[in-house]
Amino acid sequence: MTQATTRDTSINIRAQQSQRELIDRAAALLNKNRTDFILEASCSEAENVLLDQRLFILDEKQFAEFETALQERFSDNKHILQLLEGKTPWDE
Template identity: 50%
Template sequence: MPTMPRPPGEATARDITINLRASRRQRALIDEAAEALGKTRSDFMLETACREAESVLLDRRYFGLDEARFREFLAALDAPPADNPNLRRLLGERAPWEQ
């Protein structure tokens, strides 16, 4: 699973507690899935919850703008892209699997 980049200065240690209440059936299901992946319950739950949280945030499509900012947004979309020599070079290279 890809990991989220950490903001500068964020500690890598787990120093926050999250408490949940679950049914026996839910805990057994989570434990079975964690065991199937060779993970602890905590690791499995954190990775799964973070992956779902990223998905929810990335899937947000609606955002509101007032009329002036909406015009600015449309102008930015309609403007030609800025020249980017590095991107142009990269796009001109063959993919590794095609070499």
């Protein structure tokens, strides 16, 4: 059973009537209310944008920590070893 969470911050947006109707139709098809539909779609897109970053700006301390992390051995991490030793889907 999932625990209900209380939403404690508001997000206010203005939209055209046609946009609201489009969102309402799509939300209804998924048996969701407008708020849930907008939040899920927005958060999903935000995650995609953040995951697609290729340029990272780091200060000297952050860059040093990043380099240290790259140098660390991962031989104790069986999941990474399995990933590296396994076949890729296109090789099967």
